[in-house]
Amino acid sequence: MTPTITAFENSPDGGQGLARDMRVRWALEEVGQPYDVRLVSFKSMKEAPHLKRHPFGQIPTYEEGNLMLFESGAIVLHLAQHHDGLLPPDxxxxxxxxxxxxxxxxxxxxxxxxxxxxxxxxxxxxxxxxxxxxxxxxxxxxxxxxxxxxxxxxxxxxxxxxxxxxxxxxxxxxxxxxxxxxxxxxxxxxxxxxxxxxxxxxxxxxxxxxxxxxx
Amino acid sequence: MTPTITAFENSPDGGQGLARDMRVRWALEEVGQPYDVRLVSFKSMKEAPHLKRHPFGQIPTYEEGNLMLFESGAIVLHLAQHHDGLLPPDxxxxxxxxxxxxxxxxxxxxxxxxxxxxxxxxxxxxxxxxxxxxxxxxxxxxxxxxxxxxxxxxxxxxxxxxxxxxxxxxxxxxxxxxxxxxxxxxxxxxxxxxxxxxxxxxxxxxxxxxxxxxx
The missing domain is CATH 1.20.1050.10 (Glutathione S-transferase Yfyf (Class Pi); Chain A, domain 2)
Incomplete structure (x- = not known):
């Protein structure tokens, strides 16, 4: 199943790759996992559907079936522990x-x-x-x-x-x-x-x- | 093998349980894992043997055989993923x-x-x-x-x-x-x-x- 992440529709950094979705995109690319992106606006981030994904109304989030993660650290750790490429074998x-x-x-x-x-x-x-x-x-x-x-x-x-x-x-x-x-x-x-x-x-x-x- | 953690010999909080070893001690108690403690002074924390354990010369660290962890988050995650009691089954x-x-x-x-x-x-x-x-x-x-x-x-x-x-x-x-x-x-x-x-x-x-x- 292709996971879906969230990212800013209009990132404050204007595309410098400083928003936290970049960490998740990079990890997904390192492990070779295709993904979909749901863009959120500053307004919709603070509304109920996104607050259900992220308690602080931020990005990124990660959805894969009934798995729903928030916090970039938790997401890249999940990818590292479920795919090859981001952790050593021992x-x-x-x-x-x-x-x-x-x-x-x-x-x-x-x-x-x-x-x-x-x-x-x-x-x-x-x-x-x-x-x-x-x-x-x-x-x-x-x-x-x-x-x-x-x-x-x-x-x-x-x-x-x-x-x-x-x-x-x-x-x-x-x-x-x-x-x-x-x-x-x-x-x-x-x-x-x-x-x-x-x-x-x-x-x-x-x-x-x-x-x-x-x- | 009994793991060894490090803690302050003389904690700045005087025993209020605010130093970061408390998080690790609590997790160890939740999962029922006995442990040893190595106390470090403010001086010895910044010396080579402890800097080898912790790159920023801080506490806590966690040693178990050839496993050596630093950062309280990494340590409690390790305990949660290797013992029952701190994560749900699904x-x-x-x-x-x-x-x-x-x-x-x-x-x-x-x-x-x-x-x-x-x-x-x-x-x-x-x-x-x-x-x-x-x-x-x-x-x-x-x-x-x-x-x-x-x-x-x-x-x-x-x-x-x-x-x-x-x-x-x-x-x-x-x-x-x-x-x-x-x-x-x-x-x-x-x-x-x-x-x-x-x-x-x-x-x-x-x-x-x-x-x-x-x-």
Whole structure:
């Protein structure tokens, strides 16, 4: 059965692949699973049918028969655990890859999203510049730890995994912060992720939607 | 084989059960798995042997033979997927429970942790009070969505699951914010979690450590 995901009808990023459906599209492409897309508007996202899919009225969601998932982390984990291509064969390696998936979402992404939110919420407050400096300090510290751990390796732990997929997507959200560029190995790591054919196909698919929306 | 987790030798919360080892202890108690604890100091956490376990030098970690996990989300998911007691038997129910696990960690916790961090980092800045008000607004909005979804149900989706375990732990971190009290059903939900015998055993175990540290 072909699964259906949800994505923005008119993504705020205008097709830069920063919305969270990109993570799911990329995972689907990595495992070679065709999919359908249901587009939702900012209005319909907050209405009953979509709130039934997603308690916070967000994207992405994933439907496959009577299986209904929300949260990009849960969706890519499901794909990784039910298809080949995103997890190593041994249990210990799987555990490490899944640890990195959670690390991306809970130990790296929140700092970067907070900086994004700060622009939306606080850019007209007098303290904005000073606060951005504090946020960048925190991001730099965390990325420094990640950079030291990655070292000269190609991926975080052996072969490319669901942990790398999520970490690359999270690092992409830091592109505009001038923090990532302090760590050339992280920049190169992100570029390696973006160069994967599955990433390219996923990116093109979400860009098509943005073009159709006239962005 | 008995797994070994890591926890603070001297937890900053003095035994309130807010450190992230509590989540893992609770999950271990729910599934009936005995465990050993290796205590780490703030100094030893940042040294090579522990950095090998955890790339960001934090707790908790989980070791079982050659399996080595970090991130509380990855650890409780591993326990849920390898033991009975934290996931429903059907695949669709498992998917929803795991979606809630990720929702707790990526859609609810970051807002609450940001408020905590604000106290540590910004309490001496002139903008602190105004910023706390902005943060509380965001927390209230998200908790409002959660409250509406929970409604009058006992748990988020059917029987108690790993998703509830993590959500209750995340809500506990909001205890000091005066936001949770706006939603009586979430308060009652949190209390139901804390009343579980497995929670009580886990709480007592971490309190013992705090007492031994003289907190």
């Amino acid at each position: 249990e210990a390696g799987q555990g490490r890859a899944i640890s990195w998936l959670f690390a991306a979402l809970n130990s790296v992404e929140p700092l970067i999203v907070e900086r994004e939110q700060s622009w939306f919420i606080e850019r007209d407050y007098p303290w904005y510049a000073e606060r951005i400096a504090l946020l960048d300090e925190r991001i730099l510290a965390r990325l420094g730890e990640l950079s030291r751990r990655l070292g000269k390796a190609e991926w975080l732990d052996g072969e490319f995994s669901v942990g790398d997929l999520m970490m690359v997507m999270v690092l992409r959200r830091a592109e505009d912060t001038n923090t990532l560029e302090h760590y050339p190995n992280l920049m190169a790591y992100k570029l390696r992720g973006e160069a994967r054919p599955a990433y390219q196909r996923a990116f093109a698919a979400q860009l098509e939607v943005a073009k159709a929306a006239g962005r | 695949e669709a129910g498992q998917g929803r429970a795991i979606s809630w696990l990720f929702a707790a960690l990526n859609s609810v916790e970051p807002l609450i942790v940001e408020r905590e961090q604000s106290w540590f980092i910004e309490r001496d800045y002139p903008w602190y009070a105004e910023r706390i008000a902005l943060l509380d607004e965001r927390i209230l909005a998200r908790l409002g969505e959660l409250s509406r979804r929970l409604g009058k149900a006992e748990w988020l989706d059917g029987e108690f699951s790993v998703g509830d375990l993590m959500m209750v732990m995340v809500l506990r971190r909001a205890e000091d914010t005066n936001t949770l009290e706006h939603y009586p059903n979430l308060m009652a939900y949190k209390l139901r979690g804390e009343a579980r015998p497995a929670y009580q055993r886990a709480f007592a175990a971490q309190l013992e450590v705090a007492k031994a540290a003289g907190r």
